[in-house]
Amino acid sequence: MSSERTFIALKPDAVQRGLIGPIITRFEQKGFKLVAMKLITPTAELASKHYAEHDGKPFFAGLVEFLTSGPVCAMVWEGQGVIAAARKLIGVTKPLESAPGTIRGDFAINVGRNIIHGSDSTTSAEAEIALWFKPEEISNWTPVANKWIYE
């Protein structure tokens, strides 16, 4: 199985609530590798592009306003199967329906305050990484623990 990358964003509610550490810990503990991270307050243009698939839906304006309201912790994580695995770690969109043990299941209640975004496919991962990061902002490195994580 080859390694892949996914885009993860901790939304302003996660940053405001001091949840960056606990959330990042889950990805690190799983064995995934952090290759890019920055705090950024997105412009309406960036937020709208990021959520373009939802343009026209009743919650779109509120979603963009929320994302632009404060810093977002934008990240790229790498590893085998990381795109699908991150979605499992995150839990389903509505936090009250997210299983306990998932990030949304453990830390959130409302769909509009569900604290974290994760790419849902290879195509969206590539597009979102390119939208949020310049190539030089991504670090290529080899964790010494890799041989204890991958067989």
Ligand code: DAT
């Ligand atoms: P996900 O973030 O799990 O990929 P999505 O792509 O369907 O979910 O929606 C993007 C975000 O939009 C979601 O994290 C929160 C918000 N959202 C989705 N459905 C909503 C709804 N019915 N009411 C309010 N906000 C919603």
Ligand code: MG
């Ligand atoms: Mg989505």
